Amino acid sequence: MSTNEVESGTGNPFELPPLHPSLFNPTDQERRFLRWAISPDDETVKSRVFQIGKEAYEVLPYPCIHAFHYTCLYMRENSVYNELLDLANKYPFPPILLDLGCLMGTDARNLIRDGYNKSGGQILACDLEQRFIDLGYKLYQDGPESTHPTPIRFFTGDIFKMSIAPPTEATEHGRDLPQNLTLDGVKGKLDFVYAGALFHLFDEPTQRDLAFRLARLIQMPSDSSGQLPDAIIFGRHAGLDEEGYISGHFVGGRWGQRYGHSPTSWVSLWKSIYTELYGHEWVEENIQANAVMQRINTKVKMLFWSVRIKRSYRENGIVWKRDGSDVPLFVGGT
């Protein structure tokens, strides 16, 4: 989704361009995925995709629905994707990945096809809107009541309602996920977090807040004996060559302004989030952030980015200074 996509309407956010099947142009890779996930028959795929698109567009007319992005596989285009699959399969325990703002869960389902869960890794997928999750079940016919329910654990949640307080039970047992998933319930228990086309819905301070919250979702060691393999937060969203506000409206999102980071400012943002959490020295040794601007079609440029976190314990205690006070990040973390 981009300014250009938004501006393909009339400029009035309430006059929406109609959905049109001619805009559904899957790549070869996406076509193979859709044949695997929906039907080997391309006509069946097409009519199901279009029907679901119409229903989703009525829920919220996101430009990415208009552009059929809910059938795209942008997660796998991230340069860290293969590295993540390798890492996941070498973990000493089954890793947990969350796709936040999953919409219908296409990227998450493709992770299964690409073997993420070969060694038991779990995939969680969360969205603000249960109706999008339900449309995903309808698109792929793999809901809980179906004959082949997806192993992905879908749940609803608003990331901005998750408490930003430090997780209090990041012990070994802290990895156990609650029966009923909530964002607060998975906070501090995750190894990989993906956010596709989410950040660009918001203004600059909200993007910073969101990044802080994603960092909170990741499990960190609660003592020096707790060895954890690297964690990764990654995603993609509209960016600008020079950071600044993106002009134009965004249909269906918050009505505020949308910020576009540049690759440089995006990397700086992540370093400053982790500096706020663990200090400058720790960041130099433990954070590897990367962002690349990529043109995804003639009009749209997106930042594809990743933050790799070496989860080393901070010797003299991990502190959380957001509210001006120093609070131990984890029980036993001082």
Ligand SMILES: C[S@@+](CC[C@H](N)C(=O)[O-])C[C@H]1O[C@@H](n2cnc3c(N)ncnc32)[C@H](O)[C@@H]1O
């Ligand atoms: C533009 S779609 C992106 C979908 C998909 N991740 C992708 O890469 O195409 C953004 C999704 O984020 C969800 N979303 C928006 N605000 C959210 C929030 N505060 N918490 C969780 N999900 C949110 C929306 O419901 C929508 O499904």
